[in-house]
Amino acid sequence: MTNVDAPVIAACMPPRRVLLGPGPSPVDDRVLRSMSAPLVGHLDPLFIRTMDEVQTLLRYAFETNNRLTMPISGTGSAGMEATVANLLEPDEEIVICINGYFGERMFEMASRVGAKPIRVECEWGKPVDLEKTRAAWRNSRASVLFAVHAETSTGVLQPLEPLREIADERDGFLLIDAVTSLGAHSVGIDRNRIDACYSGTQKALSCPPGLSPVTFSPRAVDRIHARKTKPVSWYLDLGLITSYWSNDSSTPRAYHHTAPITMNYALHEALRIVAEEGLEARARRHERNHHALVAGLEAMGLSMIVPEGYRLWTLNTVRIPDGVDDMKVRARLLNEFDIEIGGGLGIFKGKAWRIGLMGTGSTANNVLLLLAALEKALKAEGYQPKDSGVSAAAAYYSAN
């Protein structure tokens, strides 16, 4: 018998926070309810139908006909690692644009899988430097170009067309991180001819964290099939995973790992909500709430980090005014209003707040509530807002 006493611990009873940080985002009650459905086996006919439907719904969200579209079991970083681990063989070069924390993470992952990553160092808070990227591409033997579509650390939206043009100079593969854009900003996999892309469930799809949707173009699949070496990771080996996810009727599904059944129910429901709203309407909603928030923040005298035209609708980075204590403001928002916003990451630590308006969380109610709460928290710190943020946002809503 154990010599440790059985612990008596109260049940975990989380409050209902208003999640306006960099993720996770608020989850619709429909998604939460779907997670209390009974478990079935991971090869049960009902679950197999659910998997097929998740794939169909993901193709809609990614705007693609790619057959190889599915959720990797794991958070966004698992999808991230799956893409580099499968696309690259040891010593192969990849050009990595780094204009924030997640470009840096991809550099680290590419190094670990034994590839030869080439850094394109760009300014944080701006889109990637295209001249530097083109030069790095031309001076390398890389066949893969990587960039982050929605840099959650800075709030920058990266235009994809110019990157496709650079990769096209020698028929290169374009690998894109769409963790904070999928379900809000159009990713347009087929339109932008993106060869491989990964996302996460806990941002604009408004599903809990735990799965990472990925999609690969037919030529990326051919490249993976033509590998001379096995991917370094068994768990993330797409050849093995697709034997479970492939709905090709000629080859029966084979066990690879036990799929997180409940998370797949959740993603199924979250994606049904995306499809019901429609990608375009969803994009317009995110855009409108972002602009109302910015109108409110600027009316209060605060300034945005990212230049207009490159701002994410899902993640807003705003400078912390001089003399205002970052932690005190965030603690007040959490303790008095149950609102979570994010602190700065990397070089923006202590200098910026990250306000997420993602998926279910992107609403006028949340924008107005946050602006009112932030005004109170700023005043408590001795900062006198120039004007009323709530009035400016309300005026934006009336006019738009």
Ligand SMILES: Cc1ncc(COP(=O)(O)O)c(C=O)c1O
């Ligand atoms: C742009 C970006 N890429 C990758 C990741 C990694 O995802 P996860 O934290 O779900 O592993 C994140 C997470 O915030 C992200 O924002």
